[in-house]
Amino acid sequence: MxxxxxxxxxxxxxxxxxxxxxxxxxxxxxxxxxxxxxxxxxxxxxxxxxxxxxxxxxxxxxxxxxxxxxxxxxxxxxxxxxxxxxxxxxxxxxxxxxxxxxxxxxxGEQPPGEAPQSLTFEGWRLDMARRQLFAPDGAPRSLTSGEFNILSIFCQNPRKVLSRDDLLDLLHGRAAAVFDRSIDVQISRLRRKIEINLKDPSFIKTVRYGGYFFTPQVVAAADN
Amino acid sequence: MxxxxxxxxxxxxxxxxxxxxxxxxxxxxxxxxxxxxxxxxxxxxxxxxxxxxxxxxxxxxxxxxxxxxxxxxxxxxxxxxxxxxxxxxxxxxxxxxxxxxxxxxxxGEQPPGEAPQSLTFEGWRLDMARRQLFAPDGAPRSLTSGEFNILSIFCQNPRKVLSRDDLLDLLHGRAAAVFDRSIDVQISRLRRKIEINLKDPSFIKTVRYGGYFFTPQVVAAADN
DNA sequence: CTTGACCATGACAATTTGTGACACGTACAA
DNA sequence: TTGTACGTGTCACAAATTGTCATGGTCAAG
Missing domain, CATH: 3.40.50.2300 (Response regulator)
Known part of the structure; x- marks a missing residue:
């Protein structure tokens, strides 16, 4: 009990x-x-x-x-x-x-290892320490917390096909139900905020039958 | 007896x-x-x-x-x-x-003299000894004692997701009841006093399903 | 070109969070 | 003692976010 x-x-x-x-x-x-x-x-x-x-x-x-x-x-x-x-x-x-x-x-415990505070890709900067995204021109682009979570998963796993199952697992620690489209919808919402051309996304590519793929090279950056 | x-x-x-x-x-x-x-x-x-x-x-x-x-x-x-x-x-x-x-x-007692008397973040200064907050321009910003307590917990645990449970526990040493929203309300009141844009808070971010997150880097400062 | 599986997304529902209004307890002054 | 001010928890409703569904689009194989 x-x-x-x-x-x-x-x-x-x-x-x-x-x-x-x-x-x-x-x-x-x-x-x-x-x-x-x-x-x-x-x-x-x-x-x-x-x-x-x-x-x-x-x-x-x-x-x-x-x-x-x-x-x-x-x-x-x-x-x-x-x-x-x-x-x-x-x-x-x-x-x-x-x-x-x-x-x-x-x-008194310290979290072991030091997670990078910022990740940059194609001029964008994802500030992990502040949970905040900055566009190439330096302007902050506000993300909901779910959008931030997905984007940070992508930044930590760039150039890799992530299945919906992987994403759901990394997001919520749960497996995908059969008809679960929630990831698709979240991706769609995130794209709206970072892609220039929604009809031909350059950052987040769809992999048919596979999942999604984050194309940019991601570089850990000092925070400032 | x-x-x-x-x-x-x-x-x-x-x-x-x-x-x-x-x-x-x-x-x-x-x-x-x-x-x-x-x-x-x-x-x-x-x-x-x-x-x-x-x-x-x-x-x-x-x-x-x-x-x-x-x-x-x-x-x-x-x-x-x-x-x-x-x-x-x-x-x-x-x-x-x-x-x-x-x-x-x-x-957990700090030998006196080692406990920082002031914590600073983004130009603000939280004077622990006087339980007083000072804005970047040096003007005092008065906080209720509950607001001060929450802010000092955040300053001592920056850049970490703190669940409502954690916060309640650190504040009062008690667990959260199921419908307890008092933390939300206190956060809301604190935000009013330190955030510039309440619609897109920069200091205290909400982590949906998770809790709250204090974004600034906090530095202990000598008191003067 | 057709077909069927898969994906994108608008619309809506469910859930979670924000916050004004209020109640209650306490502190302090008259 | 009474009145006033203040702090904080609770509630109710508003707002934001996220999940679900349905529709229509896209793609690859034949």
Whole structure:
């Protein structure tokens, strides 16, 4: 139940049934943002799991405890749990605490690598840092956020055929439904704002049976 | 009883018998690390005290209440309490929570002198110390405290898409309810004060389905 | 030239966001 | 205590954006 609630709210969840199970999940490679630990797990005691986790990782831990187990809760916090929640609890509260804990732990984090701040093509400049497009004459050309998203996907994948499926996936992380024409329409709208001749588009070419193709050479540029 | 217990454990305690009393203690100058607030106080309601405290201070608040219902807990947390303890509780647990809350609140604390006193963007200057915004021409632009809070969150997280959830969380430490539009309204009010063209905002962009995005480059500046 | 699949786009619907109006709580002054 | 001003959340409706559909155009193969 909690898994689906968290999933609905945009988290990826891996459930573990026991300490052993948890180890498996932790070891399986993916980065874990937060552990929610029920001390009432069968098998290895939750407190011991907590201590063990703390020994090898700084991952945030939220402990969920049953009623009337003051001692557990105290020991949990003293063992380095970041927060705890007595049962029964409101799912919404768990959500709020997970967010709070994750925010605290990611506070100092830097996004790795440096994304270029501007991409230029045929005189146009797409300022990624400002989410703003500038025409060759320097005038800003305002795009809706969907148009900007598509254009930045093209700029990051120039001279490549992108299928509707690819585009939809890169845009929304979802697969295309069979009759989905929404990409076509968005392309049409974007063309209106950057193409000179709509009857013979030069930037965004249609690839029949294939998808779309962004023709310009794109160069990363310093931002100024 | 609690006073002597806490004192025995190395804390300095100032007891207050009412909201009025608390104000007196808070005003008396000493730095307060944590407030333990019993909602069952006679006189001013604990929740109202909590709200009032939050309005003027970021001091950690632990609420103690007799009625251990979800609703109270959530209301308390939404009003900005940092933790919540149902009665009856074990003194040792209170101790653990006080320590946890204090650990959290000092965690992100900047050694004084390192926190930039001013942040500048596109000629504007946000004076963190005075909670005051100055336009490029040097004229002060007065912001309400909510507007200031949002703007400072943006200045601390520029060029990042912040969801309404993130913003609400950073503002009040609470999760967004489904129909919560308060962020939109606050953004709208803030835009009115800093954007030149409300129809095509340049500082705060909307990211549809995503949240908001603060475009300027922000530079910490010495204060003078 | 015809055919059938595919694509472009106007028109409209659904969804999401913007914002004026209002209500409520608080602060402050009279 | 009362009156006034202010800040902020909520609501309702307006505006903007995006998705869906239908129509007509385009293209390649035969």
């Amino acid at each position: 909690m898994t689906s609630y968290m999933t609905d709210n945009g988290f990826e969840v891996a459930a573990a049934r026991s300490g052993r199970d948890l180890d498996r999940v932790m070891a399986s490679g993916g980065k874990i943002d937060c552990v929610i630990l029920d001390v009432g797990l069968p098998g290895e005691d939750g407190l011991s799991i907590c201590r063990r986790l703390r020994g090898k990782s700084t991952v945030p831990i939220i402990m969920v405890t049953g009623r009337g187990t003051d001692t557990d809760r105290i020991v949990g916090l003293e063992l380095g749990a970041d927060d705890y929640l007595p049962k029964p609890f409101n799912p919404r509260e768990l959500l709020a605490r997970v967010r709070a804990v994750m925010r605290r732990s990611t506070q | 609690m006073t002597s217990y806490m004192t025995d454990n190395g804390f300095e305690v100032a007891a207050a018998r009412s909201g009025r009393d608390l104000d007196r203690v808070m005003a008396s100058g000493g730095k307060i690390d944590c407030v333990i607030l019993d909602v069952g106080l006679p006189g001013e309601d604990g929740l109202s005290i909590c709200r009032r405290l939050r309005g003027k201070s970021t001091v950690p608040i632990i609420m103690v209440t007799g009625r251990g219902t979800d609703t109270d807990r959530i209301v308390g947390l939404e009003l900005g309490a940092d933790d919540y303890l149902p009665k009856p509780f074990n003194p040792r647990e209170l101790l653990a929570r006080v320590r946890a809350v204090m650990r959290r609140s000092t965690q």
